[in-house]
Amino acid sequence: xxxxxxxxxxxxxxxxxxxxxxxxxxxxxxxxxxxxxxxxxxxxxxxxxxxxxxxxxxxxxxxxxxxxxxxxxxxxxxxxxxxxxxxxxxxxxxxxxxxxxxxxxxxxxxxxxxxxxxxxxxxxxxxxxxxxxxxxxxxxxxxxxxxxxxxxxxxxxxxxxxxxxxxxxxxxxxxxxxxxxxxxxxxxxxxxxxxxxxxxxxxxxxxxxxxxxxxxxxxxxxxxxxxxxxxxxxxxxxxxxxx
Amino acid sequence: xxxxxxxxxxxxxxxxxxxxxxxxxxxxxxxxxxxxxxxxxxxxxxxxxxxxxxxxxxxxxxxxxxxxxxxxxxxxxxxxxxxxxxxxxxxxxxxxxxxxxxxxxxxxxxxxxxxxxxxxxxxxxxxxxxxxxxxxxxxxxxxxxxxxxxxxxxxxxxxxxxxxxxxxxxxxxxxxxxxxxxxxxxxxxxxxxxxxxxxxxxxxxxxxxxxxxxxxxxxxxxxxxxxxxxxxxxxxxxxxxxx
DNA sequence: CGGAATGTTGATATGCCTCAACTAAAGTGG
DNA sequence: CCACTTTAGTTGAGGCATATCAACATTCCG
Numbered sequence: 406x407x408x409x410x411x412x413x414x415x416x417x418x419x420x421x422x423x424x425x426x427x428x429x430x431x432x433x434x435x436x437x438x439x440x441x442x443x444x445x446x447x448x449x450x451x452x453x454x455x456x457x458x459x460x461x462x463x464x465x466x467x468x469x470x471x472x473x474x475x476x477x478x479x480x481x482x483x484x485x486x487x488x489x490x491x492x493x494x495x496x497x498x499x500x501x502x503x504x505x506x507x508x509x510x511x512x513x514x515x516x517x518x519x520x521x522x523x524x525x526x527x528x529x530x531x532x533x534x535x536x537x538x539x540x541x542x543x544x545x546x547x548x549x550x551x552x553x554x555x556x557x558x559x560x561x562x563x564x565x566x567x568x569x570x571x572x573x574x575x576x577x578x579x580x581x582x583x584x585x586x587x588x589x590x591x592x593x594x595x596x597x598x599x600x601x602x603x604x605x606x607x608x609x610x611x612x613x614x615x616x617x618x619x620x621x622x623x624x625x626x627x628x629x630x631x632x633x634x635x636x637x638x639x640x641x642x643x644x645x646x647x648x
Numbered sequence: 649x650x651x652x653x654x655x656x657x658x659x660x661x662x663x664x665x666x667x668x669x670x671x672x673x674x675x676x677x678x679x680x681x682x683x684x685x686x687x688x689x690x691x692x693x694x695x696x697x698x699x700x701x702x703x704x705x706x707x708x709x710x711x712x713x714x715x716x717x718x719x720x721x722x723x724x725x726x727x728x729x730x731x732x733x734x735x736x737x738x739x740x741x742x743x744x745x746x747x748x749x750x751x752x753x754x755x756x757x758x759x760x761x762x763x764x765x766x767x768x769x770x771x772x773x774x775x776x777x778x779x780x781x782x783x784x785x786x787x788x789x790x791x792x793x794x795x796x797x798x799x800x801x802x803x804x805x806x807x808x809x810x811x812x813x814x815x816x817x818x819x820x821x822x823x824x825x826x827x828x829x830x831x832x833x834x835x836x837x838x839x840x841x842x843x844x845x846x847x848x849x850x851x852x853x854x855x856x857x858x859x860x861x862x863x864x865x866x867x868x869x870x871x872x873x874x875x876x877x878x879x880x881x882x883x884x885x886x887x888x889x890x891x
Numbered sequence: 892c893g894g895a896a897t898g899t900t901g902a903t904a905t906g907c908c909t910c911a912a913c914t915a916a917a918g919t920g921g
Numbered sequence: 922c923c924a925c926t927t928t929a930g931t932t933g934a935g936g937c938a939t940a941t942c943a944a945c946a947t948t949c950c951g
Contacts, residue, residue: 494777587897595795596940598897896950907938911934
């Protein structure tokens with residue numbers, strides 16, 4: 406497994422330009438790591454975290470809990486992502502962060518990131534940009550969940566996950582890991598379990614994709630993109646993948 | 649009308665602590681202002697803006713355009729807001745920004761904000777925090793539009809608008825400006841115009857609120873909060889309003 | 892091998908959409 | 922200032938997508 410800082414650096418370099426001194430400063434960041442089982446909470450709504458998380462392995466998610474008890478997943482995070490860079494300047498967390506899968510994360514103290522910031526502004530800007538891309542992904546989720554029928558919504562979501570997995574360098578050709586149950590899928594796109602089940606079957610029948618054993622298989626990228634109206638511009642990567 | 653920088657300062661102080669030197673540096677930011685008619689675009693999807701916007705007067709919104717031509721509004725912005733602080737580190741805009749109403753905005757060059765940042769990091773952090781709160785509002789919109797029935801969705805949206813108007817000091821007692829047509833409301837919460845019309849009538853009938861002439865009247869805040877499951881924590885204000 | 896979690900399927904209900912007609916309000920030009 | 926036009930909002934009928942409830946099948950896992 407690569408060193409935690411290299412995972413983060415790779416991710417930041419996907420959208421930002423970093424000089425040698427920046428890389429060095431990032432490599433010097435202190436951290437601890439933590440292993441998680443599926444469904445473990447990393448931080449809970451209302452917590453006041455003093456560290457930020459970098460995902461080293463596995464899948465991690467942010468979520469809200471509705472009064473009814475239903476969960477709404479807000480975003481998924483894979484190797485390289487910083488699911489709560491946001492907490493750097495937000496005292497009290499307005500959402501929870503949990504492991505979807507068996508995962509491993511690095512925890513970097515806020516103080517160290519702030520110090521990095523003073524010392525190497527460019528490195529700080531890269532992390533800021535990371536949070537802004539995060540926000541762009543949220544915007545896209547608003548549109549996706551509010552404006553498209555269920556099949557298209559799922560298609561868009563799958564496109565995004567596959568594209569991001571490729572960008573982070575952890576996709577196999579034509580497939581990537583996506584260990585979500587159909588219940589959880591429903592809590593991502595805002596639909597009930599039976600509806601997800603049926604929509605997934607319809608998607609499978611078209612032959613453009615499949616999801617089984619926690620693995621997403623994309624058989625016909627073009628048609629998925631077409632159906633989901635997926636345009637990766639909002640991910641703001643410097644060298645967009647060809648697919 | 650107050651000076652543009654004071655409007656921004658007031659807004660930043662709602663969530664951040666700024667020293668005298670920070671305030672002075674913010675006051676020294678160069679800017680131009682621009683008047684807009686309802687529906688004018690400030691920046692369009694795909695643009696590469698070199699300035700950031702501060703709303704001085706009126707209402708401004710961000711939006712996506714779907715393939716069908718339908719618009720999805722992502723957020724509303726009122727006096728004091730920076731609807732595209734995001735663009736500071738994002739080259740190509742993934743959404744448009746338009747005036748909902750007759751509005752006036754100040755444009756601050758990115759370069760000046762970056763310079764502020766080097767000179768007075770605390771002021772830069774305040775703007776960063778502003779973008780993070782923005783992201784928290786997006787998260788809430790995902791949950792609202794994906795997880796609640798239409799009436800509750802509208803109630804939540806109204807609560808947020810009223811609460812933010814109060815926080816920015818531009819609400820009258822029990823009411824604030826909200827110059828959205830029902831079509832636009834539908835494009836905010838992801839619903840059709842007739843459905844919005846009926847849901848609004850139902851809300852009016854309960855007596856808890858009213859919306860006419862571009863003015864939102866909140867008659868029963870408690871019940872609105874209850875119906876919309878509104879909890880202002882996600883707005884991350886230092887001294888939450890009492891309502 | 893047995894039990895729990897996950898996924899499938901069917902029946903029924905319903906919230907919201909679409910289409911369409913109509914009404915009301917708000918600008919606009921003579 | 923009124924007639925005209927345009928835009929915004931209301932209402933109704935009918936249909937469809939998705940929710941809910943419930944039974945059953947399957948897979949996973951200890």
